[in-house]
Amino acid sequence: MNLAIRDIRYHRGRFILTSIGLGLLLGVVISMGGIYRGLIADALAILNANRADIWVVQQDTNGPFAESSRIPEDIKYRIAAVPGVAAVSPLALQTIQIERNGKPFRFFLIGYGMGSFGGPPSIIAGRNISQKHYEMVVAKSMKIGLGEKLRLGQNEYTVVGIAENIVSSSGDPAAYVTLADAQDIQFKKSNHAIRNERTKIAAGADAIATFSQQQADFLANNIIAATESTHTVNTVMVRLDAGADLKQVQERIQRWNYLRAISDAEQTTILSKGMIEKARMQLGLFRAILLVISGVIISLIIYTSTLDKIRVIATLKLIGSQNRVIIGMILQQSLLMGILAYGIGYAVILLTYENFPRRIVLEAFDLQALFVIVMVICTFSSFVGIRKALKVEPAEALGG
């Protein structure tokens, strides 16, 4: 006869309520793991979507995601000529925050070269960008309808397509425009600023006494052209020919002293280890604390439940019950509570995780590992109750 099941059956209301409370706590633990996995998935989303072999960035930087990186756009032609390079695509990346419907609206803007790779991975509504200017594709999670217009910088952009959810390394949804538009949004100054700078440059050139007016104009025009150019990108993605030597291509690109060629594996390390390490530790610590709290709660519940059963245990001992019967009753109750609580926690997260503001990724390994941990905690937690039960004397069953 299973005494644990019978006790639970008799006190099912109390058992279920306790398990729900514990289950919600375990749900938080599960969600913490999911948030951590979501952080990694988010951090690597753009990497995985583009499948580049090399990310060419500004020298001595870990760009373009972990650090700022700026390189001239025309370097793409030289990189494309390196032996082993199959295709290149420059990207201009920028986090943008605008006002929309009276609320701050934040997203990650990706400018990519039309006809090259690096664009939206899959369009689920509308179409891809087909004009060089003023069209954009947005991630589904931005909740912007087709045909809506967004003002970015000095121009308005029409949403022509909705892409599957893709996010930046910090979890902001991504939107796509052409490279030229992204460069304008990121680098083009306002008309007032341009006029002001032109006047300053012309005045400076005119002030050079040894220059003729013609020489001063020539110098001023060249400086203006250089400062007003928007042909800058944050990175150039490189795909290699089949069988090309990654190291060799990296070395060739890095011979130009102002570039760094980061392999996809290195970029993954930069993003997963560097950028989210602290978040990982924070979440890990939080999970550990919650598990300790769960352990303490289970211990208290089992201990209290054992105290409630002192007379039952004494009676069982008096009628000759073996210790294993009593230990089994307490241990099984603890484990059953753990299983039920885990199931409740898992179900709650499964039903709600899509509504979390950040991505939750539930991985089978994490869930299985947590289940094992919960079982271990339940086993250890039941020891306090078992210890108490084993100390109960059969004589306690006697008397009124």
Next chain:
Amino acid sequence: MYAVEVDNLTKIYGKGETAVTALQDADFKVKRGELVAILGPSGSGKTTLLTCIGLINEPTHGKVVIDGITVADEGWQGGIDLKRMRREKLGFIFQAHNLIPFLTAQENVMVALEINGLKRFEAKQRSVELLDALNLGHRVNNYPSALSGGESQRVAIARALANRPRVILADEPTAALDTENGRNVMDLLKKLAVENNSAIMVVTHDHRMVENFDRILEVSDGRIVAEKSNV
């Protein structure tokens, strides 16, 4: 062979100056089928006597023999499994019946049988037989909270009888019952003592019940001061 033999049984609680002698030089034998009352005021040592025979309290001195097996002789005898002895040779009935609240009447009887190694099916069958015999056939699926005091005590008796023990020890089994139910329980114990050939020892201070017993042991200040036979 006697069901219970007690020889110079002494129980002292504590040591040195704080030592209290709860029982001193108790000496008696109980035959199978005999119904014996242990009578005495509160604190006289009757429950101590019961717990020493029930293998719950280790005697300080003296000898206890249950169904021919010496379980204590100047302390517990080595090699004796006290739990097994309690399971197989002894049955207990309490004042507060001590039924397990989360088990039905039938399960309360079955638990004693299963602890003693009986298969589930056999335990089920025997528990129904026992409860039927005690007129509780209609209450098998009721929890103790749904039973009256008399019914609960009868379930406790069924549990005590489940493993056909040689000795049944009852601690104030009628104290929580009204006169009629108390008398019914005593009649039942008397009947069972004969039918099962078990020795039944009942601790009581209820003098109204003494006529039901074959023998009365009167305990006072830890000593058996009088022994009276009704046979």
